[in-house]
Amino acid sequence: MIETLFKGLSTQTAKPRLLIVDDQPINIHVINEIFKQDMDVLMATNGPSAIELCKSQTPDLVLLDVMMPGMTGYDVCRALKAEASTQDIPVIFLTSLAEERDEIFGFQLGAVDFINKPISPIVVKSRVDTQLRLKLQSDQLRSIGLTDGMTGIANRRRFDETLDQQWRACERDRAALSLIILDVDFFKDYNDHCGHLMGDQCLKAIAQALAVTVRRPTDLLARFGGEEFACILPRTDGAGALNRAQQLLKVVCDLKIEHLTSRVSPVVTISAGAATLTPDRFKTVFELISLADKALYRAKEGGRNQVQVIIGPEPPET
Numbered sequence: 001m002i003e004t005l006f007k008g009l010s011t012q013t014a015k016p017r018l019l020i021v022d023d024q025p026i027n028i029h030v031i032n033e034i035f036k037q038d039m040d041v042l043m044a045t046n047g048p049s050a051i052e053l054c055k056s057q058t059p060d061l062v063l064l065d066v067m068m069p070g071m072t073g074y075d076v077c078r079a080l081k082a083e084a085s086t087q088d089i090p091v092i093f094l095t096s097l098a099e100e101r102d103e104i105f106g107f108q109l110g111a112v113d114f115i116n117k118p119i120s121p122i123v124v125k126s127r128v129d130t131q132l133r134l135k136l137q138s139d140q141l142r143s144i145g146l147t148d149g150m151t152g153i154a155n156r157r158r159f160d161e162t163l164d165q166q167w168r169a170c171e172r173d174r175a176a177l178s179l180i181i182l183d184v185d186f187f188k189d190y191n192d193h194c195g196h197l198m199g200d201q202c203l204k205a206i207a208q209a210l211a212v213t214v215r216r217p218t219d220l221l222a223r224f225g226g227e228e229f230a231c232i233l234p235r236t237d238g239a240g241a242l243n244r245a246q247q248l249l250k251v252v253c254d255l256k257i258e259h260l261t262s263r264v265s266p267v268v269t270i271s272a273g274a275a276t277l278t279p280d281r282f283k284t285v286f287e288l289i290s291l292a293d294k295a296l297y298r299a300k301e302g303g304r305n306q307v308q309v310i311i312g313p314e315p316p317e318t
């Protein structure tokens with residue numbers, strides 16, 4: 001059943017993750033028996049642990065007991081919906097409260113369904129399957145909307161969202177944020193000489209090679225514009241950005257894609273502009289982009305097939 005449920009959801013590589021929250025371990029055990037075969041089951045016996053698990057593990061669905069000592073299920077749901085990183089996780093309440101007003105209250109808090117206790121395994125399974133299908137479909141749609149159709153890497157929209165998020169995270173942690181913009185050298189001549197279809201193939205191969213090189217889970221490679229790529233490197237200083245950019249140039253060179261009309265190399269090369277800033281409230285994300293752009297311009301002016309780095313001003317002392 002679960003196999004057919006998730007058929008066609010190609011972005012789903014691992015088993016779906018279900019978090020069961022109940023202060024009675026025996027109740028968790030009963031529900032775990034229903035799902036342990038098909039899902040990765042996470043468990044929590046109180047509200048604070050449930051919230052922590054949601055932040056660190058981002059389950060695909062939460063089965064949440066309402067009546068718990070200390071933090072109730074309602075409190076947990078409210079907290080999850082108030083936080084950007086957890087607000088899209090669907091919550092199903094498990095409750096022995098049979099009053100309609102309790103259900104209305106739960107829906108107003110953002111729950112997607114209610115299951116009455118004592119539970120019926122078939123009902124729990126059907127309701128969870130339905131909500132999971134919706135969640136995974138919406139994940140897939142979101143992922144399509146954030147992916148560049150031609151190269152399969154992140155698109156400009158995802159780049160903008162991620163840069164904003166990482167800007168705020170690095171500002172909070174007073175950490176350096178680096179950005180590399182990469183541009184294929186003499187790509188107009190490549191297109192003119194080899195044709196647009198070959199040009200597209202070339203961009204796909206470059207994207208693939210760059211993607212393999214961008215390894216840290218918080219780094220992001222995106223298609224920035226036509227033949228431009230960008231790489232966001234959170235918590236990375238100028239030296240780190242230079243190192244990464246040089247590596248990116250090397251992997252493209254190593255592809256050895258013949259470029260007979262390039263004036264710098266017999267094979268396709270790229271130029272890179274890297275910029276590093278420690279974000280603070282006096283700066284904007286546009287400054288980082290424009291510094292990286294300026295560095296890229298210098299790399300082009302300096303002869304192409306090279307990296308230039310610009311380090312932005314340090315934040316003022318507080």
Ligand SMILES: Nc1nc2c(ncn2[C@@H]2O[C@H](COP(=O)(O)OP(=O)(O)OP(=O)(O)O)[C@@H](O)[C@H]2O)c(=O)[nH]1
Pocket residue numbers: 183184185186187188189191195196197198199200203225226227300304
């Ligand atoms: N095949 C293909 N070409 C594209 C795509 N997006 C942009 N281009 C082409 O990339 C070329 C970029 O040319 P320019 O900006 O003049 O720069 P360049 O020829 O690479 O020269 P330099 O950047 O100065 O080394 C243009 O001819 C665009 O049409 C695409 O998706 N596919």
